[in-house]
Amino acid sequence: MSRRERLRALRRARKAPPPLARYFVSRGWLHLLLLVGLGVFLFPLLWMAATSMKTDDELTNGAWLPATPRFVERSPYVREAPAPAKPIGIEPARFEKFLPMLESATRQAVDGANPISPDHAAAGAALLLNRMTGRVEAKLWEGEEAALREAYAAQLTPEAVREALSDRLARFEIRGLLFRTLDAHVTKVCDAKTLASTWKVDSGDARLMGMPEGGAYVEYAFADSAADPVTLCYSFDLPADFEQMHKLMVSYKADSSWHRIDAEMDVGTQRWISQRPTYLAQGRPASIMLQPPTFEDETYKNKIWVPLKRVEGSPPFAAVGARKATLRLTLSPSSTLDAIGAKMQFNYDRAFHYIPFWRYAFNSLLLVVLCTAGTLFSSTFVAYAFARLRWPGRSVAFLILLSTMMLPAQVTMVPSFMIWRELGWYNTLNPLWVPSWFGGAFFIFLMTQHMKTIPRELEEAARIDGLNAVQTWWYVIVPLVKPAAAAIAIMAAMGAWNEFMGPLIYLRDQSKFPLSLGLWGMRTDFSVGIDWTLIMAGNVLMTLPVVVLFFVCQRYFIQGMAMSGMKG
Numbered sequence: 215m216s217r218r219e220r221l222r223a224l225r226r227a228r229k230a231p232p233p234l235a236r237y238f239v240s241r242g243w244l245h246l247l248l249l250v251g252l253g254v255f256l257f258p259l260l261w262m263a264a265t266s267m268k269t270d271d272e273l274t275n276g277a278w279l280p281a282t283p284r285f286v287e288r289s290p291y292v293r294e295a296p297a298p299a300k301p302i303g304i305e306p307a308r309f310e311k312f313l314p315m316l317e318s319a320t321r322q323a324v325d326g327a328n329p330i331s332p333d334h335a336a337a338g339a340a341l342l343l344n345r346m347t348g349r350v351e352a353k354l355w356e357g358e359e360a361a362l363r364e365a366y367a368a369q370l371t372p373e374a375v376r377e378a379l380s381d382r383l384a385r386f387e388i389r390g391l392l393f394r395t396l397d398a399h400v401t402k403v404c405d406a407k408t409l410a411s412t413w414k415v416d417s418g419d420a421r422l423m424g425m426p427e428g429g430a431y432v433e434y435a436f437a438d439s440a441a442d443p444v445t446l447c448y449s450f451d452l453p454a455d456f457e458q459m460h461k462l463m464v465s466y467k468a469d470s471s472w473h474r475i476d477a478e479m480d481v482g483t484q485r486w487i488s489q490r491p492t493y494l495a496q497g498r499p500a501s502i503m504l505q506p507p508t509f510e511d512e513t514y515k516n517k518i519w520v521p522l523k524r525v526e527g528s529p530p531f532a533a534v535g536a537r538k539a540t541l542r543l544t545l546s547p548s549s550t551l552d553a554i555g556a557k558m559q560f561n562y563d564r565a566f567h568y569i570p571f572w573r574y575a576f577n578s579l580l581l582v583v584l585c586t587a588g589t590l591f592s593s594t595f596v597a598y599a600f601a602r603l604r605w606p607g608r609s610v611a612f613l614i615l616l617s618t619m620m621l622p623a624q625v626t627m628v629p630s631f632m633i634w635r636e637l638g639w640y641n642t643l644n645p646l647w648v649p650s651w652f653g654g655a656f657f658i659f660l661m662t663q664h665m666k667t668i669p670r671e672l673e674e675a676a677r678i679d680g681l682n683a684v685q686t687w688w689y690v691i692v693p694l695v696k697p698a699a700a701a702i703a704i705m706a707a708m709g710a711w712n713e714f715m716g717p718l719i720y721l722r723d724q725s726k727f728p729l730s731l732g733l734w735g736m737r738t739d740f741s742v743g744i745d746w747t748l749i750m751a752g753n754v755l756m757t758l759p760v761v762v763l764f765f766v767c768q769r770y771f772i773q774g775m776a777m778s779g780m781k782g
Contacts, residue, residue, distance in 0.1 A: 259757065266561050266751040269496040271470070273747055283553035286471035288435040290330075290385035293470075293497070295337035301348045301355075308355050309347075315363055316343060323370040329379055342378035346370060384469040384497055386545070388413060388422075388446070389429040392463040393453050396508065401453040403462075416542065418444030432545070439549030445542055452537040456481045456506075461519060464502040464543070468494035472553035477504055478542040479522065486522040490567065493548075493556050514724035516568045516736055561751035565736070568748070571755075573725065574732030578711055581646055581728055585710035586703050588650035589657055593702055594695060596653045597661035598687045602673060612662075619655045623715075631719060645720045646713065646728075650706065657702050664698035665691060700770035708760050729756055 265273065267280040298317075300309045320339045329335035346369040354362045391403040404412055410424035419441070420434035434444050452459070462479070472495060477488040492502050503519035511521070548556060565571065599605070600612050634645040668691065676686045692699075717731040727735065733752040 259761070262750050262757070263754050265747060266754050267558050268747050269470075269557075269560075270745070270747060271496045271498065280557065283470075283472045283550070283557050285439055285548070285550045285553065286469070286473065287437070289469045289471060290383050290431065290433065291469070292331065292333045292337050293382045293384050295340040295382070296344055298340065299344045299347075301350075301352075303352055304355050312355070312359060312362055315359060316347065316366060319363060319367055320346070320370065323367075323375050324379065327372070327375045327379055330383070334379065334383060337382035338375070338379040341382055342370070342375060345378065346374065381497070384471070385431040385467075386434070386469045386471070386494055387425070387429055387431040387467040389465040389467060389499065391448070391450075391541070392461075392465070393459065394461040394463065395454050395458045396460045397458075398460075399454075403450050403453070404448065413446055413448045416445040416447045418442055418545070420444040420446075420545075422446075434545065436547040439547050439552065441547055443544050443546040445544050447540060447542050449538070449540045452481070452539050455537065456484070456539075459506060460508060462504040462541070464504070464541075465499065466501065467499050468496055470494065470497050472548050472556050474546045474548055474552075474556070475502070476544045476546070477502060477520065477522075478544065479504065480540040480542075482538065485525040487525055489521045489523050490563070492520065493560060494545075495557070495560060514570060514727075514735075518568060561747050562755070564748055565733075565751045565755060569732055569736045570724075571729075571732070574727055574729040577643070577726060577732075578728040578730070581643065581713070582707050582710045584647035585650040586706045588647060588652075589654060589706035590699055590703055592651055592653035593657040593661045594692055594699065595687065596658050597665055598691055600658070601662045601665035602668075602670075602687075602691065603683065615655050616659060619659075627719070634720065640720060641722050641726070642720075643726060646716050647710075650710075657706070660702060661695060661698055664695055668694050697770060700767065704763065704767050704770070707763065711760055712756075 264279055268277065269280075272280060298313060300306060317339070320343045321335070324335050324339045324342065327338075329338060346366060349369050350362065350365050354365050388409060390406050390409070393401045393403050395401075406428035409428070410422045410430035413422055413430065415421060418434065419436070420432055422430045423433050424430050432444065432446065464477075472493050475492040475494065477492075479486045486504075486506060488504060504522050505519040506522045506524075510517075510519075600608060600615075630645075631640075634640060637644075639645055639648075672690055672694075673686055676690045681689065712730060713728070714730045714734070717728050718734075721727060721731065724732070724735065733749070733756055736748065736752065
């Protein structure tokens with residue numbers, strides 16, 4: 215190579231873009247666009263999964279991600295102080311200007327309420343500031359400092375200060391005990407004013423402390439996660455015979471420690487234990503509903519209670535007239551890993567226990583199998599007539615078939631309901647799967663397009679070998695349309711699994727509900743209304759099988775759509 219050629223090569227090398235720039239210009243921008251699209255479509259699923267692991271407190275506070283619990287060695291303890299939050303509609307500069315004055319007024323009001331420590335005072339003041347600033351009229355932020363201070367100080371009532379301090383002090387409180395009989399009579403078993411003196415600490419490093427407003431809180435300490443549990447004991451007389459007991463409700467307020475509570479109850483010579491644990495999950499009032507086997511176990515209502523199971527070896531029936539009872543609550547420490555695991559599965563455990571989950575899942579799987587089989591049979595059979603057979607009026611019939619795709623489902627909903635009702639199939643699964651055996655316009659069109667690509671020589675050879683039309687369809691055509699059939703099967707299975715409107719219209723018996731309608735039925739609770747974290751856990755359980763099915767079978771789906779002439 216001459217000197218001139220070497221200089222030219224050197225100049226070209228200097229002008230060439232770096233490898234990363236060449237990659238981005240050629241294919242990198244497309245890869246980046248695909249990753250952005252993937253993130254957009256995955257965001258709702260990730261948000262739903264994150265919400266399913268939150269508590270109601272975190273959802274109310276607007277937290278984007280669930281907090282990571284840690285081992286709590288002692289209680290009461292002071293919760294973390296929130297950062298100052300600017301009220302909506304207030305200019306940041308005005309808020310920053312008046313913030314020192316507001317913090318000073320808040321701290322004076324909190325110090326007068328005798329907080330237990332400086333950290334408690336600081337956390338209570340921060341929470342009180344965020345609560346009260348939003349209640350001040352917006353026009354006062356534009357005026358003088360004196361008017362704003364006067365209006366703000368009027369909001370700092372003793373009740374508001376006590377609520378803020380109580381909210382920032384995490385403690386496990388016992389607030390009462392109620393006894394409910396099978397005929398719906400509710401009796402208060404223990405008086406909240408004397409609860410600290412009537413309940414006892416059987417074991418563990420703990421003591422019961424009374425509260426001025428009634429009830430008692432447990433002051434406990436665990437050296438580590440392997441420390442001995444704390445056992446609380448209360449002996450009382452049942453208001454009625456144990457056979458008449460419906461629920462024993464322990465009212466409490468948790469300290470967000472995620473420690474585990476197990477219940478045990480002695481009635482005469484019988485011993486009953488709780489079948490699943492309760493966790494001190496969040497800092498709002500709640501109750502443990504302990505219930506022995508009753509008529510409700512056979513119903514499909516939301517099972518928000520904790521079932522009691524009789525210990526083997528104890529008599530099957532309590533002695534007649536025996537009403538002496540002893541309730542024990544065992545508080546076991548949870549390590550950081552145990553607390554994280556308990557929080558991750560908390561809402562999912564409730565979803566499995568609150569409703570007959572596996573019954574609903576079986577109904578959904580049954581519908582998926584029947585609908586998928588019917589769709590595959592009808593689409594291949596009818597498409598064979600349109601694509602491979604010659605008969606008068608075929609084009610007109612195919613046009614009429616395609617025109618049915620333009621009819622909204624709402625138009626045919628009422629006539630279809632009347633037809634199924636006259637057949638006596640209302641409140642059965644038949645209206646949900648029988649129509650799939652008569653074909654769907656889109657799936658028939660998809661299969662027809664695929665069958666048109668099959669050479670006619672194969673069909674002619676089959677006829678020469680003595681096969682009739684039906685045998686040719688089964689032995690020749692069906693094996694060749696497996697890619698399109700796989701795509702149809704995936705879409706039919708996903709549609710049957712996610713179907714909600716059909717079960718809602720045709721079913722009233724909960725034992726026949728599919729999972730989509732069953733999860734909708736657990737949307738309410740008797741005391742707290744809609745539990746969104748529980749609903750999100752159910753949605754994840756509902757969505758996960760569909761996502762797994764699509765990713766496992768996506769190769770067949772794409773292949774079937776490409777070979778059917780539907781590609782762009």
